[in-house]
Amino acid sequence: MTQTVQPGSAVVHTANLSLEFSTDDGPVHALSNINLDIAPGEFISLIGPSGCGKTTLLRVIADLETHTGGEIQVNGVSPREARESRAYGYVFQAPALYPWRTVRRNVMLPLEIMGVSRPEREARCAQYLDLVNLGGFENKYPWQLSGGMQQRVSIARALSVEPELLLMDEPFGALDEITRDHLNQQLLELWRKTGKTVVFVTHSIPEAVFLSSRVVVMSPRPGQVIDDISCNLPGERTLDIRETPEFLEIAHRVREGLKAGHSYDDD
Amino acid sequence: MTMINRLVHQGTFLPVLTVVASLIVIWYAGAVYLNSTQLIDRYQKKGVDWDISRLAQDAWKMERPVLPAPHQVGVELKKTVIDKRVTSKRSLVYHAGITLSSSLLGFALGTLLGIALAIGIVYVTTLDRSLMPWIIASQTVPILALAPMIIVVLGSIGITGLFPKSVISMYLCFFPVVVGMVKGLRSPEPILIDQMRTYSASPTQIFFKLRLPASIPFLFASLKVAIALSVVGAIVAELPTGGQGGLGARLLTGSYYGQITMIWSALIVASVVSALLVTAVGRLERIALRKLNGGQAVAV
Ligand SMILES: Nc1ncnc2c1ncn2[C@@H]1O[C@H](COP(=O)(O)OP(=O)(O)OP(=O)(O)O)[C@@H](O)[C@H]1O
Ligand SMILES: [Mg+2]
Numbered sequence: 001m002t003q004t005v006q007p008g009s010a011v012v013h014t015a016n017l018s019l020e021f022s023t024d025d026g027p028v029h030a031l032s033n034i035n036l037d038i039a040p041g042e043f044i045s046l047i048g049p050s051g052c053g054k055t056t057l058l059r060v061i062a063d064l065e066t067h068t069g070g071e072i073q074v075n076g077v078s079p080r081e082a083r084e085s086r087a088y089g090y091v092f093q094a095p096a097l098y099p100w101r102t103v104r105r106n107v108m109l110p111l112e113i114m115g116v117s118r119p120e121r122e123a124r125c126a127q128y129l130d131l132v133n134l135g136g137f138e139n140k141y142p143w144q145l146s147g148g149m150q151q152r153v154s155i156a157r158a159l160s161v162e163p164e165l166l167l168m169d170e171p172f173g174a175l176d177e178i179t180r181d182h183l184n185q186q187l188l189e190l191w192r193k194t195g196k197t198v199v200f201v202t203h204s205i206p207e208a209v210f211l212s213s214r215v216v217v218m219s220p221r222p223g224q225v226i227d228d229i230s231c232n233l234p235g236e237r238t239l240d241i242r243e244t245p246e247f248l249e250i251a252h253r254v255r256e257g258l259k260a261g262h263s264y265d266d267d
Numbered sequence: 268m269t270m271i272n273r274l275v276h277q278g279t280f281l282p283v284l285t286v287v288a289s290l291i292v293i294w295y296a297g298a299v300y301l302n303s304t305q306l307i308d309r310y311q312k313k314g315v316d317w318d319i320s321r322l323a324q325d326a327w328k329m330e331r332p333v334l335p336a337p338h339q340v341g342v343e344l345k346k347t348v349i350d351k352r353v354t355s356k357r358s359l360v361y362h363a364g365i366t367l368s369s370s371l372l373g374f375a376l377g378t379l380l381g382i383a384l385a386i387g388i389v390y391v392t393t394l395d396r397s398l399m400p401w402i403i404a405s406q407t408v409p410i411l412a413l414a415p416m417i418i419v420v421l422g423s424i425g426i427t428g429l430f431p432k433s434v435i436s437m438y439l440c441f442f443p444v445v446v447g448m449v450k451g452l453r454s455p456e457p458i459l460i461d462q463m464r465t466y467s468a469s470p471t472q473i474f475f476k477l478r479l480p481a482s483i484p485f486l487f488a489s490l491k492v493a494i495a496l497s498v499v500g501a502i503v504a505e506l507p508t509g510g511q512g513g514l515g516a517r518l519l520t521g522s523y524y525g526q527i528t529m530i531w532s533a534l535i536v537a538s539v540v541s542a543l544l545v546t547a548v549g550r551l552e553r554i555a556l557r558k559l560n561g562g563q564a565v566a567v
Contacts, residue, residue, distance in 0.1 A: 064461050083467055090465040096458045100480050100559045109476065110466045141560065161466075
């Protein structure tokens, strides 16, 4: 079922990618022999138990961590070159907002840094705050917003850069079910309309299956890919799809993969 | 007046008043106790019949008391602060002005030096290891021993007046500023630094958009300590330069001539100057933090 991607055209290409953290109590094998090719326009979810290396893999792609074995390319170049050419937008597990900046100025921060003109900054800020339903909150400070609203600001900020590749680390992990469903739909809509490539980390099986064109299941110690599942759900889908047999079948397979990972863990 | 209004409003007026009143009572009692030996000696020599109320009355109007009574200091303050023209060498306002100007110059220099060192320490790893021990060692040298040497050394190369005194204030001031600024510049969470990396931001952008604003609350906490130290530094610096004026010179003259009341007045003026400066920095802090955090005057 695994999609085959032409290595040259892959947005992310890894071959036997490994990463070992050296800590005081010896090396921690966070990633081991990851072989992953992500084609342009794919929506990939990384799912796996806590500590299996999902964040680490995302950070290697983003050049926030350096791999210790194998190889990796982003847009055909090294992660570092990709980062320097501002190839991706990254949404962290926490909102990571600047407490002394208003919502508006938080969203405009990366645009300021990248030298986008002021009118363009204002326009994009308004556009993406609307997208996450935060129009009207421009002049609030982060401490005046709920946790969910803060995370939506952080998503608007990553989107405002309009990157072709979006790396999202459990962006909806801290949100309530209803907000999460709502943002899931919006993200799906955005992905369908813009054709961006998304690498999305999550703990939630329904979320992964609902959003993704492909679900990558990881197991811990050392972090590796144990299953790679294509989801051929219709492009235009609503949350109701979660009740259909196709959906449940894929969800079942993901769950089996996670279980296998866990039994491996118990050995 | 507005200050008192505010105190009344915040319900702190009564507690503050109580503390001040008790201190004055203790002070009067202390004046009787500390001056009693001298007085009782005198009574016995002259064979005077005395009781405790006579002792108290005499103790509170002595010419050369060990501890002057509050009203005696009050009279001296009125004489030297209000009655004298501010240009007069006998006016405490004149002397306070001298101390204030060298404190402020020293404070400004110390703050700049502190910030510069902090930036060096945060950005250059070798400076972090090599500089910090020296900075800490510098503060273990007693300033009383160091001050005359600095004045003499600078004097011998022709630098006199305000500047050498400011150097001593600076010497005391830069320390809290370095410590606070290093902490402040390092205060942004790793996630914010990582985020800057994902934007591929330059070190200058990271400094001005992230590290510097994050350090402002730390800077002000340090400045409040530094401004008080700058007054201490200026006064200590004036002790060996007695002739040139300043509150420190008044302290020295007072002790030279056994004028305890003069010492107390100078001390009180010095604490008022310190208190005003600390309050002023506190006000600036509130304004700065409010601007930084959108109306919320709390630390980031
Ligand atoms: N900087 C680091 N130094 C040492 N070990 C690390 C470091 N970062 C992560 N690890 C280890 O690497 C492993 C993978 O961590 P990672 O954060 O990628 O997990 P995760 O899958 O994102 O977990 P979660 O779902 O809880 O976020 C963990 O065992 C963790 O302890
Ligand atoms: Mg994680």
